[in-house]
Each structure stands twice: as structure tokens, then as C-alpha cells.
Amino acid sequence: MPASIESLLARVSKPARYSGGEWNSVTKRWDSTNVHIALAFPDAYDIGMSNMGIGILYDILNKIDDVVCERTYAPWEDMEAEMRREGVPLWSLETRSRIRDFDVFGFTLQYEMTYSNVLNMVDLAGIPVWAHERTDEHPIVICGGSGSFNPEPLSPFVDAFFLGEGEDAVVELTDLVRAWKAEKTPRRERLRHLLGRPGVYVPSFYEPRYDDSGHFAGLEPLVPEAPPRITRRIVEKLPPALVKPIVPFLQTVHDRAAVEIQRGCTQGCRFCQAGMIYRPTRERSPEEVVQAARELMQNTGYDELSLLSLSTTDHSQIVPMVNQLTSTFDNLKVGIPSTRVDSFSVDVANAVAKGKKHTLTLAPEAGSQRLRNAINKLVSEDDLLGAAENAFERGWTGIKMYFMVGLPTETREDVEGIVEMGKKVKAIGRKHVGGRARVRVSTSNLVPKPHTPFQWARQDTHDELQPKHFLLKDGCRSAGVEFSWNNPADSFIECVLSRGDRRVGAALYEAWRRGAKFDAWGEYFRAEHWREAFAVTGIDADWIAHREWDTQEVLPWDHIDCGVAKSYLRGQWRDVHSVKTVPDCHHGSCNVCGMQNFDALRGEDGVADCVVKLGKLVELKRGARNYEGEAVEMV
Numbered sequence: 001m002p003a004s005i006e007s008l009l010a011r012v013s014k015p016a017r018y019s020g021g022e023w024n025s026v027t028k029r030w031d032s033t034n035v036h037i038a039l040a041f042p043d044a045y046d047i048g049m050s051n052m053g054i055g056i057l058y059d060i061l062n063k064i065d066d067v068v069c070e071r072t073y074a075p076w077e078d079m080e081a082e083m084r085r086e087g088v089p090l091w092s093l094e095t096r097s098r099i100r101d102f103d104v105f106g107f108t109l110q111y112e113m114t115y116s117n118v119l120n121m122v123d124l125a126g127i128p129v130w131a132h133e134r135t136d137e138h139p140i141v142i143c144g145g146s147g148s149f150n151p152e153p154l155s156p157f158v159d160a161f162f163l164g165e166g167e168d169a170v171v172e173l174t175d176l177v178r179a180w181k182a183e184k185t186p187r188r189e190r191l192r193h194l195l196g197r198p199g200v201y202v203p204s205f206y207e208p209r210y211d212d213s214g215h216f217a218g219l220e221p222l223v224p225e226a227p228p229r230i231t232r233r234i235v236e237k238l239p240p241a242l243v244k245p246i247v248p249f250l251q252t253v254h255d256r257a258a259v260e261i262q263r264g265c266t267q268g269c270r271f272c273q274a275g276m277i278y279r280p281t282r283e284r285s286p287e288e289v290v291q292a293a294r295e296l297m298q299n300t301g302y303d304e305l306s307l308l309s310l311s312t313t314d315h316s317q318i319v320p321m322v323n324q325l326t327s328t329f330d331n332l333k334v335g336i337p338s339t340r341v342d343s344f345s346v347d348v349a350n351a352v353a354k355g356k357k358h359t360l361t362l363a364p365e366a367g368s369q370r371l372r373n374a375i376n377k378l379v380s381e382d383d384l385l386g387a388a389e390n391a392f393e394r395g396w397t398g399i400k401m402y403f404m405v406g407l408p409t410e411t412r413e414d415v416e417g418i419v420e421m422g423k424k425v426k427a428i429g430r431k432h433v434g435g436r437a438r439v440r441v442s443t444s445n446l447v448p449k450p451h452t453p454f455q456w457a458r459q460d461t462h463d464e465l466q467p468k469h470f471l472l473k474d475g476c477r478s479a480g481v482e483f484s485w486n487n488p489a490d491s492f493i494e495c496v497l498s499r500g501d502r503r504v505g506a507a508l509y510e511a512w513r514r515g516a517k518f519d520a521w522g523e524y525f526r527a528e529h530w531r532e533a534f535a536v537t538g539i540d541a542d543w544i545a546h547r548e549w550d551t552q553e554v555l556p557w558d559h560i561d562c563g564v565a566k567s568y569l570r571g572q573w574r575d576v577h578s579v580k581t582v583p584d585c586h587h588g589s590c591n592v593c594g595m596q597n598f599d600a601l602r603g604e605d606g607v608a609d610c611v612v613k614l615g616k617l618v619e620l621k622r623g624a625r626n627y628e629g630e631a632v633e634m635v
């Protein structure tokens, strides 16, 4: 008789990760409901609880009377050891039900380095890890989130991928589950029903093909109803904000209330996947945000509110919004998580800052103007130094700057430029706040991502990155600037999981079998697990990561349509080398990226509706040409 969950809680660290019962969590009776869906974040509770996507879907599903939606997170190693020793399968937090008893087991994929946890959680639930080994008694395992935009490495383990925004798709899923249970629909038929749903990719109905040299050559639909391309779902207007989030018992990474003030970003940074797959920008009005803030404070007791978006100070009404919030709520601390690098953003950050002003975060990404233009990060040195001047003058004592290393066309001068930038900002800091000035340079290694202009870029090898890190470390140290960098070994694995085809799944399985899990945590990541896995499965990981891909070759994610046209991305990739920039359509004219063809965004007069919806009617010039010189289709 397996041990009780209570007895396990007494034996592990942070038992509140597994106890459930938090404020605003929803517990329903299973015997009075039809549809049972488990939502999972493939990392520790402390990380997963701050994921707004899961919170939104949990809220929508539990608002449906006959639907139970419960949560589960990756058990920490001490709990996993107890579970495996005692034979206790993975359970849900709300009713401590076995995950394998749910109808659907859904994961959000936010980061490739959590993929080994997906396999581990499926296994801990007592569900066969390989999708083809599952039977009618097992839940349908689905995935959503940005990782689904190259689903192939996980395809052998996942029954269906939900592409894009899930608000409508999950409700439609409950209709299917209700019908399946009423009609006792066999598993294969259930998967076939999912095949027909917009935005859903069911990999078992497609066979990958490889050319004579063993390179990926495309996906073969195995049944007539399998669509050749799956287009992501998008919600035209943002649904009502999440105002009753679960309040965790223990400290989480973002321990405050949050409201999504806009979705999407069109600044066009060429390395940024979110900037492509969440287009176009859709805003919430200041009135909606103030109302949401009021309800959030009542429902959570938080006195801190984060204004969430990919680029918060890009919201066209950020100033009136901040003024309304600070004038309506005396004791509310408002946080601006992501800011453009310019003085305006410092003014906004200053308008909300109450009490001590610690660290302002800026993301110039590259150390020279040439390289910033090449990656289309439209920030000038004056913007950055002006922002630093403004911040230190107004009492901030710290500035953290994010940069990337290993960018295409990067030179030694570009890397040295990062140190120079650090030095200049430190000098400005010293001028205003003396020895209290703290400047940090945090670098990440480029990981080329699908559906971006950099999807064809070559990733630097360990031996190429190391001297750059040493240069930065020495340069920053002598400038009194703090420096941090990413381990090239895990950036390499992230790249292979980002760009791999279905064969990489076998390597993922072998790495997991060898103990790979919590790969996103430095203290758990083991490069040897992956090296051995690539060796036994014959995966040429260097081929995937360390070469420039041909812009005409078939990509393992070509069957996924994120809305932005491949021709547009090709043009943008070409512009990297000609250092040609493209303006942000949110504040200017349309760049014809492909979203103009998105059904969900069509207005009555046939122009790119996402432009109209932004309240700026920018006539899409008839006869306009896209980057390939092809006439833009005005359907």
C-alpha cells in the first residue's frame, strides 16, 4: 500500500509546493463534473506559480461548471525520490488525484531546458513516456506555449500541440472531451478529432522524411484530413484580465499581482521569438487595467502590481495608465518589468517608483551601434547613456544591462563595446550616487530560435564563446562592473532542442534515462548526459547548432504557421548582413510581415486589420511589395 501523500510531505523540503489549498485555488467534486484537465508547469512550483498562461487557462476552465482543472508541477528531487521509493504517482494539488486519472494532461512549454522534466513528469504519473505506447486508459498528453512552435523534438512523447493563444482552444477542447466520454471514443479517434481543430498539431498523423544525406526533408501527412500546415490561434481582442490568481503559500519568483497590459511586440528584434509568434500588439485600455488592479488587490491582498508585457513602456497609453493607477491607489507599488532603453522609460519607471529605487533594467543587447542595427535593436548609445543619466539623477543606485554574445556578424570590437558601455554607465553612476553606483552586465549566448530571422544563424561554439566571456570578465572587473554569463554547454543543448527534428526526441529520451532533469538549473544540468545521448542516438548536434542554415532548406518547423511569412524572415535575415533596420509598426507603418493575411485579424475594408485595431489607419499601399519583391496579397 503506497505511503500517504501527507507522510511524504513531512519528509521533504518546502512541502507547500505540493500541499495545494492556496487562496483562490478551485476545488470541485469529481463525481459532479464531466471533464477533468490537469495543467502542468514542467519546473518547480516556485517558478511555475508565476506563469500567467497557466493561471489564465485555469481560471477559464474552472469557470465552466462541469469542468475540473487542477495543477501539478515538477517534484523537486527529494520529493521525487520519496515518490519513486513509495510508489506514489504524480498527483494534482487541488484534490490530490492521480494525474493518470485525468482526461487531459497539459503542459506549457516556456523553455527548452524544461523538456526533460516533461518526460520525467509523464513517467512519474505512471503514463507511458512514448506516446505510441499509450492506451485508452491514459490521458491525452498535450502541450502549448512558445516551445510548441518547433514541436518535433517532443513529438514522440506528446499526443497533440496547441499552437498560439489558448483561451478559445481550451474551451473547445472541453466540448470534445465531453463528447468522447459520452460516446466512449477510442484513443485513436480522439486524436483524429483533434487533428481537425484549428491550431492543433497531432504528430502521430505525420511521418518525417529525410533526404539521401539524412537531412530533414519534410513531413508526410498520413491521412487526408491532416492539414499540411497548422496555423496558430490568436485572440483578436484580449479577454478580461485574470483578477483572481492563486496566491501561493511560499515565496515564488514573482511574488506579486500582475496584469497583462498588452500582448505582442513589433519592435522587430531579429533574435526574439516572442516578437514574432505573439504578433500583433493588442492593448488593454488604462480603464481596464485600473479595474483589474482594484479586483486583484481585493482578491489577493497583494500591494504590489506588475504591468506585464513584452515591452511595457511601448503601450500607447502607458503614461495615463500609470497616472491613473498611482492616483487611484495610494499604497500600491507598481512594477514595470520590461522597459525600452530610453529616457521616456526612466520617466515612466520614476512615476511609479515609491521608496528606495534599487535597480533599473535595460536591454541594449549589443555593444555597438552597427550590431544593434544589424539585430534591429533600435537603441542608440545616446538613448542608453541618457537613460542612465536620468535614472541615477533620480536616485536609482543600480543599472542592470542585458547583452547577447555570439550574434551574427559580431566582431571583437562589438564585444569590447559592451565593456565600454559598462564603463560609461558606471562613470555616470559615480557622478550622481558616488560609490553606491552598481552596474551589472548580464550576457546570454545567442540561441537561434525558430520563426525568427535568426532561425538560420550559426551558434558560436564553446571555444568561440569562451574568449569572449574572458574578455568581458576581465574588462568589466577592471571597470568595477559586475558581470555574469551563461554556460555555453547549456546554450548548446537549448539550441539543439530549439532547432532539432523528430530524431532529437530519441536523444532527449536517452538523456532523461541517464538522469537529465531540471536542466534549467545550473546545479542540475549535466552536459555528459546529453553528450552520451547524442552519441548513442547518432544525433549530429554540431550540425544542428554550429552551422549557418541555408535559407532554401526545409525547416523542421515549416509545417507550423506563426503568421509571420518565411519570406519576411528571409528578408530580415538578409538585412542583418546589410545592417538595414526596420521600424516598429506599432508606432508606424506596416512592414507587411505576413500578419496582414491572418483571418482572425481581418476588418471590413481589407487592409491589415491589426493596423486598424491599433487605432492607426495606415493605408497598406496597394501594390506594396514584400521582401522577396512579391506583390503583397490583398485578400
Ligand code: SF4
Residues within 6 Å of the ligand: 266, 279, 280, 281, 585, 586, 589, 590, 591, 592, 593, 594, 595, 596, 608, 610, 611
Ligand atoms: S502585418 Fe503589418 S502591422 Fe501587422 S504586425 Fe505585421 S508589420 Fe505589423
